[in-house]
Amino acid sequence: MSSRFEISLDPSDVIRARDGDRQAQARIYGAFKVPVYSVACRICRNHYEAEEVLQDTFVRAFRRLHQFRGEAPFWAWLRQVAVTTALMRLRREKLRATQGLDESGNPEGGPDGGRMGLGASSSERWQLGMDLEQAMGALPDTARAVVWLYDVEGFTHKEIAEFMGKTVSFSKSQLSRAHARLRDLLETSEAESCTSALKIC
């Protein structure tokens, strides 16, 4: 599986960017802005937070570029910076909002704790017909992040556990709970659509 981050880059741009060349930095930004912003959007609650993560990721990456040793591809290093920044942002926002609920997976405000929680009740959302993207948005923050990092970005449970300062079992259980929740959300949505269609007929 290939990640959207897998973009080849002129190695001299990395060296120039490390030395503060703003044009090289702009070229790197241009090459990676979409994958960084996409992963930020999937992990964070909204586009405003994702844009902040986008900016923080590149500022931190350029400030720390001298730490990049070239042992792994640049895209993998940058992806790690992006994920760490997004998760840190998520954690900060969660703490700010809840003053530290536990990380067992259930709290986080349930489905309404996610970015779909913008005033609509669960049943209202289902009546709208929930697609996969909406269902992802209805997951608790941590579960959503684990699904995206594992299923789409291809991180292992061990890597996700390290990102989150948790255990491998935590990552695995978050993933299976998230998929169970996605199944419920999507099936209910499908059932609601069928019922609505019957009523129309």
Add this chain to the structure above:
Amino acid sequence: MHVSLENLLALRDGEIAADEAGLADAEAHLQSCPECTAELARLKRVRDELRALPPEIPPASAWEGIDRQLDAQGRRNRAWWAGGLALAASLVVGVALWMNLGMNLGMNMGVNTGTALSQPAMVINTDPASSIVADSGEQAPATTVRFNELPLRARSRLLEQRLRSMRPESRVLTGHDAMTAVELEDLIALVDYQLARTRSLDDQRAKQLWQQRVDLMSGLVQVREQGTRSRGRMQNASYRQ
């Protein structure tokens, strides 16, 4: 009995499961169970659909924000190097004061910090030492080799060992702690950057940089340890409820 969702996910991704026998049973079960086979197919479909979601395009103005922050960072860096030791010292002292205030607040609230967590906060430039030397596994006992008597590089190395030896959970900090830790890490990165270019600098300059590094690392150790203590207090508090 149907295959658990966790095992289906492990089968879907060809993951090596802790329960190999369970996974083999699950594979055998799939041969004869249309429900589980359908569920496995559904999980694959969800994963494929997630991967096929369209990318998100950032607003065009995002680069301007980065450009401004990099400019501001450049100005701060120049100010930092002009301020040198004074800034590093004030930052670390500030962190130390903040830590002590936090500890005092916790104690004033009557929170039981527990035996393992009730040690006073390590104070920069007094003696962060004994436990660090003892924990490092070095032969010299804390009573004979004190932290502040060690060469700067050795102190820096010990602090790094201390950070590495912390449990993974200690990386989970409050929002305030996390931002302080990030700032300290960034400042350490700046010092490292300068150190990497110190071959042409005189010994005095290198010594200053190593001193800054030790001060900042000490601050970072404090933030991490404070995070552990805070969690201990929170857990103790929640157990009492």
